[in-house]
Amino acid sequence: MANRADLALRMTRDAGIEPARAVGGARGVLHALGRFAVRQPLGAIGGLIVLVLVATAIFAPQLAPHGAKDTAFTQYLPPSIEFPMGTDQIGRDVLSRVIWGARLSLYVGLVSVAFGITLGALWGVITAYFGGLADGASQRVVDVLMALPPIILALSLMAALGQSVNNVILALAILLTPTAARTLRSVALSIKETPYVEAARAAGCSHWRIIFRHLLPNSFATYIVLFTVNISYAIVVEAALSFLGLGVPPDEPSWGGMLTAGTQAMETAPWMVFFPGLAISLTVFGLNLLGDAIRDLTDPRLRGGLG
Amino acid sequence: MRKSLILSLAVSLLVGLSAPRADSQEKPRYGGILNWYVYADPGRLDIHAESPLSVQQALAGIYSGLLHYDPDDPTKIVGDLAERWTVSPDGKTYTFHLRKGVKWHDGQPFSAADVKTTFDRVLNPNFQSPRCGSMLKPLVSSVEIVDAHTVQFQLKFPAAPFISSVASAWCRVAARHILEKYGDLTKPEAQIGTGPFKFKRYERDSVIEWEKNKDYFISGLPYLDGVKQFVLKGVPTQVAAAKAGRIMLWDTWPPMKKTEADEVKRTRGDEVETFQASLNTIFLIYMHTQKPPFNNPDLRRAVNLAIDRQELVTKTLEGAGVPCALLDPKLVGDFALPLAEVNKLPGCRQPKDADIAEAKRLVEKHYPNGVDVEAAVRSVGGYIDRAQLVLAQLRKIGIRGTIKTYESAAGFAVYGKGDFTFMATQDRAMVTADPGDVFALIYTTEAGSNWGKWSDRKVDELTDRGLKEPNREKRKQIYHELQRYILTQDTTAVPVGWVEGWFFRDKRVRNYKASPTVYDHNTFMKVWLAP
Numbered sequence: 001m002a003n004r005a006d007l008a009l010r011m012t013r014d015a016g017i018e019p020a021r022a023v024g025g026a027r028g029v030l031h032a033l034g035r036f037a038v039r040q041p042l043g044a045i046g047g048l049i050v051l052v053l054v055a056t057a058i059f060a061p062q063l064a065p066h067g068a069k070d071t072a073f074t075q076y077l078p079p080s081i082e083f084p085m086g087t088d089q090i091g092r093d094v095l096s097r098v099i100w101g102a103r104l105s106l107y108v109g110l111v112s113v114a115f116g117i118t119l120g121a122l123w124g125v126i127t128a129y130f131g132g133l134a135d136g137a138s139q140r141v142v143d144v145l146m147a148l149p150p151i152i153l154a155l156s157l158m159a160a161l162g163q164s165v166n167n168v169i170l171a172l173a174i175l176l177t178p179t180a181a182r183t184l185r186s187v188a189l190s191i192k193e194t195p196y197v198e199a200a201r202a203a204g205c206s207h208w209r210i211i212f213r214h215l216l217p218n219s220f221a222t223y224i225v226l227f228t229v230n231i232s233y234a235i236v237v238e239a240a241l242s243f244l245g246l247g248v249p250p251d252e253p254s255w256g257g258m259l260t261a262g263t264q265a266m267e268t269a270p271w272m273v274f275f276p277g278l279a280i281s282l283t284v285f286g287l288n289l290l291g292d293a294i295r296d297l298t299d300p301r302l303r304g305g306l307g
Numbered sequence: 308m309r310k311s312l313i314l315s316l317a318v319s320l321l322v323g324l325s326a327p328r329a330d331s332q333e334k335p336r337y338g339g340i341l342n343w344y345v346y347a348d349p350g351r352l353d354i355h356a357e358s359p360l361s362v363q364q365a366l367a368g369i370y371s372g373l374l375h376y377d378p379d380d381p382t383k384i385v386g387d388l389a390e391r392w393t394v395s396p397d398g399k400t401y402t403f404h405l406r407k408g409v410k411w412h413d414g415q416p417f418s419a420a421d422v423k424t425t426f427d428r429v430l431n432p433n434f435q436s437p438r439c440g441s442m443l444k445p446l447v448s449s450v451e452i453v454d455a456h457t458v459q460f461q462l463k464f465p466a467a468p469f470i471s472s473v474a475s476a477w478c479r480v481a482a483r484h485i486l487e488k489y490g491d492l493t494k495p496e497a498q499i500g501t502g503p504f505k506f507k508r509y510e511r512d513s514v515i516e517w518e519k520n521k522d523y524f525i526s527g528l529p530y531l532d533g534v535k536q537f538v539l540k541g542v543p544t545q546v547a548a549a550k551a552g553r554i555m556l557w558d559t560w561p562p563m564k565k566t567e568a569d570e571v572k573r574t575r576g577d578e579v580e581t582f583q584a585s586l587n588t589i590f591l592i593y594m595h596t597q598k599p600p601f602n603n604p605d606l607r608r609a610v611n612l613a614i615d616r617q618e619l620v621t622k623t624l625e626g627a628g629v630p631c632a633l634l635d636p637k638l639v640g641d642f643a644l645p646l647a648e649v650n651k652l653p654g655c656r657q658p659k660d661a662d663i664a665e666a667k668r669l670v671e672k673h674y675p676n677g678v679d680v681e682a683a684v685r686s687v688g689g690y691i692d693r694a695q696l697v698l699a700q701l702r703k704i705g706i707r708g709t710i711k712t713y714e715s716a717a718g719f720a721v722y723g724k725g726d727f728t729f730m731a732t733q734d735r736a737m738v739t740a741d742p743g744d745v746f747a748l749i750y751t752t753e754a755g756s757n758w759g760k761w762s763d764r765k766v767d768e769l770t771d772r773g774l775k776e777p778n779r780e781k782r783k784q785i786y787h788e789l790q791r792y793i794l795t796q797d798t799t800a801v802p803v804g805w806v807e808g809w810f811f812r813d814k815r816v817r818n819y820k821a822s823p824t825v826y827d828h829n830t831f832m833k834v835w836l837a838p
Binding site for chain 2: 249263265
């Protein structure tokens with residue numbers, strides 16, 4: 001069996017990162033972060049934005065001055081000290097909804113991507129390993145799913161399933177599975193041909209041991225990249241579905257749903273469009289920057305393949 | 308030189324004198340297509356069996372009734388297919404003398420047999436007719452043919468509302484040979500009428516087109532070559548079409564809010580005029596009385612108490628509406644309870660603290676941890692906003708709602724089947740200006756829009772007595788008692804308020820007259836377009 005520590009060392013050297021010195025605990029982490037910021041400044045900016053997003057999502061109950069569905073206020077109030085982002089068409093505080101919207105977007109993004117990419121990865125790796133008819137048939141299924149324009153597929157799924165947060169997660173997961181399957185399949189195929197997998201087979205390892213001890217762990221880098229890149233995609237698709245009225249139910253604080261109401265009152269209350277739109281843009285921007293940086297870190301390894 | 312000067316002065320004087328004057332003196336011009344819109348795809352086109360405005364709009368110019376509201380003065384009822392009518396001394400027999408020489412759009416001749424087939428269908432106890440049937444079934448016992456051009460209606464009792472009901476836009480006459488051929492009037496091919504326009508084209512979700520009926524029984528009418536109704540869903544689309552000049556008229560439900568009307572006026576300027584009007588339409592919240600949790604009268608009472616009608620009217624109608632009233636004094640005069648009295652009743656009175664506390668207590672008595680409810684709402688007009696506000700109000704008393712949206716026609720199908728627990732909002736437009744309408748349409752056991760299946764004997768009795776009472780003062784007392792009773796009960800349909808709103812008309816559209824209901828001014832029989 002290959003020495004994973006050696007491999008890890010080689011990975012980091014190939015990526016142009018000096019292996020971390022054995023500095024203890026928190027200082028070590030800070031050092032690593034500092035190095036990351038210097039080498040990937042854009043990634044660091046992205047990371048900061050994502051950090052703000054995650055913090056907003058986690059601490060929403062403490063940060064939001066009011067509830068997301070609380071309609072106690074006068075409608076269409078422009079931004080002021082009391083309502084920094086104004087109020088919407090039925091008197092809800094836009095700032096509170098944007099903050100709670102961070103939680104909703106992140107929750108939907110993370111869970112749908114976790115399910116979709118993980119499922120797709122397992123599917124791709126397992127069928128790549130076993131090959132043959134199973135692999136061929138499942139790739140035709142993937143072909144069909146990938147041939148459909150994603151928004152059309154998502155809309156049809158939502159129309160069939162009905163509007164709820166969980167159904168949006170399900171629809172998005174279905175959307176993401178085929179791409180993950182295809183990508184992870186090609187990675188698995190290249191790993192399958194490496195000497196140490198051959199050796200493992202010769203030594204009598206069972207199929208499942210090879211899959212779970214060799215193929216999957218070594219596809220992890222690709223998996224991580226797919227994961228981070230698709231979170232922003234999932235967030236945008238959820239916003240699009242909610243904007244079109246087929247995403248989460250209308251009173252949930254979805255940034256996309258807030259845009260729908262905002263477009264109906266653009267001349268009266270432009271802040272209803274501006275702030276949720278800004279939130280979506282910043283989130284996607286930050287996630288993409290971070291995702292690009294992570295991909296750059298692991299890219300040489302992917303490009304060169306193993307061994 | 309001088310001669311030509313005098314001549315040119317004379318000519319210009321003559322021209323000036325003969326220049327077009329005010330609207331009413333202008334001679335109608337023939338030609339042109341009126342561009343209009345409908346808020347949803349009508350789906351099923353059976354005028355006797357359906358109840359949404361979208362269906363009535365789609366078919367308005369195609370059919371004629373026995374009687375109708377005069378296009379020149381929609382507060383008056385005049386003959387349409389009937390030239391004249393007489394009443395027997397006991398008030399129970401109405402004889403209609405029909406026009407001769409009227410042809411159906413496919414060329415077949417019209418006769419009394421068509422009238423009998425139409426009303427036999429509508430009055431059939433096994434036929435669901437939520438509009439015409441709801442109004443006529445309690446009144447009419449039979450319809451008989453006297454001869455090819457004479458029809459008689461036998462009433463169960465001398466009923467004051469009979470004439471206005473039979474004149475309603477929902478009681479149109481259909482062809483016997485078409486009903487025999489197709490069984491019902493659901494399909495576009497079955498839209499054969501005697502009206503000023505023929506049904507030219509129906510592209511689902513896109514457009515409904517009428518073309519001029521050249522053989523219309525009033526010669527010289529209609530003036531228009533046709534009418535196009537674009538199916539425009541969602542207020543932003545509708546407002547955008549108004550601003551772009553794609554539609555020439557916005558005269559009916561859903562109304563614009565003032566901010567939207569101002570936007571249209573700003574964009575189109577002098578080409579249009581905007582106006583506020585009442586729609587004779589009531590905003591209701593429905594609960595199903597045979598399913599949990601609202602099969603429990605305490606829960607229904609709680610909803611009645613907790614709903615903040617004033618907030619709903621202020622925020623979702625931008626103040627254009629009359630909150631709390633079960634009858635609007637502006638529409639039915641003193642048949643309505645005085646608003647001062649209505650606004651003091653529990654549920655309506657402000658501030659709402661006492662009522663909300665009581666409502667919360669009623670909910671907690673049965674559901675100490677609150678209750679989850681699915682709220683159905685059709686995605687038309689401003690309904691989604693209203694639904695969110697209603698649910699926010701109910702959250703205060705422990706009722707947690709999740710919104711389930713439906714397309715317009717699909718929603719009505721669901722309501723008709725009773726497949727809902729709670730309807731966050733649903734408007735019902737009155738068909739006539741009679742005070743008994745709202746009760747016959749919504750609150751009696753047999754009412755066509757009693758989707759929540761509420762059954763209260765006192766309501767049925769009082770409504771029946773109100774129908775039959777000839778003395779106006781006594782009738783008024785009956786309706787006052789009825790309003791007081793419903794407003795203090797655990798009713799299925801909470802009256803939030805009467806809907807008003809803003810509209811616009813392209814100034815080129817001439818001779819268009821508003822009517823007390825949303826159904827009686829849309830045949831465009833005498834409307835014409837200025838260049």
